[in-house]
Amino acid sequence: MSLKATTIxxxxxxxxxGGIGVIRISGNQARQIASKVFAPVSSREICTVSxxxxxxxxxxxxxxxxxxxxxxxxxxPRSYTGxxxxxxxxxxxxxxxxxxxxxxxxxxxxxxxxxxxTKRAFLNGKLSLTQAEAVMDLISxxxxxxxxxxxxxxxxxxxxxxxxxxxxxxxxxxxLSAWVDxxxxxxxxxxxxxxxxxxxxxxxxxxxLLSTFDVGRVIKEGVETAIVGRPNVGKSTLxxxxxxxxxxxVTDIPGTTRDIVEDxxxxxxxxxxxxxxxxxxxxxxVVESVGVELARKKLETAGLILAVFxxxxxxxxxxxxxxxxxxxxxxxAIINKSDLERKIDADFIKQNISHTVYTSAxxxxxxxxxxxxxxxxxxxxxxxxxxxxxxxERQRCCAQRAKTSVDEALDALNSCFTFDxxxxxxxxxxxxxxxxxxxxxxxxxxxEVFSNFCVGK
Ligand code: GDP
Ligand code: ZN
Numbered sequence: 001m002s003l004k005a006t007t008i009x010x011x012x013x014x015x016x017x018g019g020i021g022v023i024r025i026s027g028n029q030a031r032q033i034a035s036k037v038f039a040p041v042s043s044r045e046i047c048t049v050s051x052x053x054x055x056x057x058x059x060x061x062x063x064x065x066x067x068x069x070x071x072x073x074x075x076x077p078r079s080y081t082g083x084x085x086x087x088x089x090x091x092x093x094x095x096x097x098x099x100x101x102x103x104x105x106x107x108x109x110x111x112x113x114x115x116x117x118t119k120r121a122f123l124n125g126k127l128s129l130t131q132a133e134a135v136m137d138l139i140s141x142x143x144x145x146x147x148x149x150x151x152x153x154x155x156x157x158x159x160x161x162x163x164x165x166x167x168x169x170x171x172x173x174x175x176l177s178a179w180v181d182x183x184x185x186x187x188x189x190x191x192x193x194x195x196x197x198x199x200x201x202x203x204x205x206x207x208x209l210l211s212t213f214d215v216g217r218v219i220k221e222g223v224e225t226a227i228v229g230r231p232n233v234g235k236s237t238l239x240x241x242x243x244x245x246x247x248x249x250v251t252d253i254p255g256t257t258r259d260i261v262e263d264x265x266x267x268x269x270x271x272x273x274x275x276x277x278x279x280x281x282x283x284x285x286v287v288e289s290v291g292v293e294l295a296r297k298k299l300e301t302a303g304l305i306l307a308v309f310x311x312x313x314x315x316x317x318x319x320x321x322x323x324x325x326x327x328x329x330x331x332x333a334i335i336n337k338s339d340l341e342r343k344i345d346a347d348f349i350k351q352n353i354s355h356t357v358y359t360s361a362x363x364x365x366x367x368x369x370x371x372x373x374x375x376x377x378x379x380x381x382x383x384x385x386x387x388x389x390x391x392x393e394r395q396r397c398c399a400q401r402a403k404t405s406v407d408e409a410l411d412a413l414n415s416c417f418t419f420d421x422x423x424x425x426x427x428x429x430x431x432x433x434x435x436x437x438x439x440x441x442x443x444x445x446x447x448e449v450f451s452n453f454c455v456g457k
Contacts, residue, residue, distance in 0.1 A: 007033055008116055009109035011097050012456040018092035023100050024456065025088070025109055026081045026117055031073065034086040036107040037061065037100070038071050046086065049073050059090055061103035067096050081117050082124030115453025122438060122446070128159040129438025129449060130395065136453055137220065137391055145219040145269040148385035158395075159437055161388035165205050166433045169406075169426050172198050176423040192413065195422070199410050202429070206403040212389035213396050215379050218303075220391065222264060222271030223378060226298040229308035230280050230318045234336040237361040238308060239276040242267060268371040270380050272304065280318055304378065305331035311358070312340035315348065323352050330377050334370065336361050394449065398436035405429035 007027025013020065025034055035046045040057035049055070052074060059069045067090040079085040088104070090096055105111060113119075118135055121127045127135070134153035141147035152158075172195050227235045243263045262275045277298050278291030299305060307322055309315070315323075326333070333353040335346055339360040350356050355373050359366035390396050409425035434440035438449075 006110045007108065008112035008120075009033075009101060009104045010112035010117070010456040011101055012087070012117075013092060013097070015094065015097075016092075017094060020089050021092035021097035021100075023088045023090070023097060023104055024112075024117060025086045025104055026079070026083045026112075026120060027109070028076075028084060029108060030084040030086045033104060033107045033109050034071055034073075034088065037103040038069060038086075038088060040071070046071060046073055049075075051075060052078070059088055059100050059103065061099065061106065066099050066103065067091055069100075077124070077126075080126070081120040082126045083120060112455060113450075114455045115450035115457060118453060118457055119446070119450040122450075128156070129441060129446070130158045130162070130391075130436065131156060132438070133392060133395070133449060134158075135457065139454070139457065141220075142222065142264070143219065143266050143269055143271045145380065145383065145385055146271065149216070149219055149389055150391070152386050153389070153391060157386065158388040158391070161205070161209065162433050162437050165202050165402075166430055166437075168198050168202055169430050169433070173423060173426045173430065176419045176426070179419055196410070196413060199406055199413065199426075203403065203406045203410065206399055206406060209388060209390055210396065210399050210403065212387075215383055216389040216391050218270065218378050218380065219383070219385075222273045223303040224298075224301065225272040225274050225304040225306060226295075226302035227274060227276050227306045227308060228280060228295055228299050228322065229334075230310075230316060230322075231278075233308045233310040234361040235308050236276050238306070238334065238336065238359070239263065239274055241361050241364055241367055242272070242274060268375040268380070270375055270378055272374070275302075280322060299325060303330060304374070305329055306334055307331055307353075308334045308336050309344060309349065310337050311335045311342045311344045311346070312337050314343050315345050323349060326353055331355070332357060332370070332373055332377060334359055338366065339363060394445070395436055398432045401432035402429045402436070405432065 005028070007025060007029040009023060009025045012022045012024040031047045038046065038057055038059050040046070040055040042055065044053075044055060046055065052072070055071045055073070057069060057071065059066045069088050069090040072087045072089065074080070074085040076082060076084045088100060090100055118127070118132050122129060122132045131154055134150045137150035138147060138154060141150055176195075227239055229235050243265050262273065264271060264273050266272075275298055277295035278288065280292060280295055283289050283292060305326055307326055309319055323333075331353060332355045333349045335344060335349065335356060335358050337360060338358040339362065346356070355377055357366060357370045357373050359370055390399055405425045405428040409422050409429065412422045412425055431440065435445065438446065
């Protein structure tokens with residue numbers, strides 16, 4: 001991987017009208033290029049300032065002045081990318097920012113590729129690969145938990161955790177290599193028990209880390225959540241309550257929600273991708289039966305099931321079927337219309353479903369308990385957003401590879417194979433962990449990570 005000598009530029013704020021628009025320039029020519037399009041009102045020069053400096057002035061091109069602007073100058077290595085960086089902040093008009101960018105490109109900068117600023121930060125050692133990925137997660141975070149957790153990763157929590165495991169493995173590897181290479185020399189003793197303890201500790205830490213992946217996915221991507229139940233129990237009313245606005249069609253004619261209405265909502269820090277489904281019932285209506293079929297499919301694939309029951313009615317055949325299909329699934333039974341006289345056999349539901357909540361979707365009563373139960377069922381209640389978590393499939397693959405290699409090393413040790421054989425497995429584990437943090441990742445892996453970024457970041 002070689003650092004490009006080019007100076008890059010891009011619009012770093014969204015391509016929309018806003019108060020401020022930022023054009024970012026990075027590279028060893030950043031200050032020279034900026035000085036060709038920006039004239040400070042003071043007598044100071046972009047090319048000669050030292051350290052962080054903000055200059056007020058004008059951006060211009062061959063045709064004349066474009067806008068008032070502030071140029072913020074960061075001198076290498078103390079910048080986001082580690083290179084010289086100039087950020088031109090002008091008014092956030094689409095025409096303005098594009099014209100300023102064009103002027104910067106005409107002055108010698110090259111248009112930045114997606115994620116190229118962050119990629120340069122990585123190549124210059126400002127960030128690990130996991131930290132760079134966290135920058136992207138921060139930008140795309142939809143909920144509080146996701147944002148907090150991404151910030152922890154950005155701060156290096158995951159990197160330090162991995163580095164700790166790697167260090168332990170490197171110590172054993174160094175001892176074992178010395179042993180293998182110089183069998184006759186006096187090498188400080190390392191006993192089988194010490195190797196075993198070290199490997200077992202690495203194994204446990206990797207297993208713990210891998211177990212964070214599911215919760216990580218939940219907070220990042222949200223959970224497919226199906227609201228199911230027979231017609232008229234209050235599914236749409238509940239969905240609207242959770243979504244906070246009128247979304248599904250609420251009527252008292254059974255069977256009005258005919259296909260699936262979807263919405264993303266934030267419940268207690270968890271992002272739910274809610275689907276309000278057609279009421280489950282046998283029907284001769286062709287259109288309705290398609291909806292019912294979709295609802296049953298959704299019930300099978302959902303990551304969370306919110307099954308709604310009408311407490312003012314006895315459990316029906318359809319209710320019993322629903323309870324049966326919820327067993328051993330992440331599900332919450334919602335006994336709705338609790339404001340009405342209760343006729344339902346609530347004990348039967350509780351015996352079969354481990355989480356039961358009483359609500360009145362119409363008045364909103366019970367929704368706070370429901371929110372808490374949801375975070376509980378998803379394992380978010382005890383989730384600590386400041387701890388290390390595996391945030392994506394790439395990281396999970398690397399961690400899994402490392403754990404498999406540690407398992408193999410343990411097997412080799414227990415089967416009394418040579419230290420050489422054990423060492424090969426440990427080396428594989430170390431390689432996987434260094435790929436995870438990006439310390440030893442191929443160019444293809446690095447390019448793949450940054451290709452998912454947006455332009456300007
Ligand atoms: P869905 O067919 O399951 O989506 O049911 P809807 O949400 O369309 O609601 C059916 C009817 O029940 C509507 O008239 C709602 O106003 C009413 N309803 C919903 N929730 C409650 C509740 O908690 N209490 C009472 N009394 N009525 C409710
Ligand atoms: Zn409905």
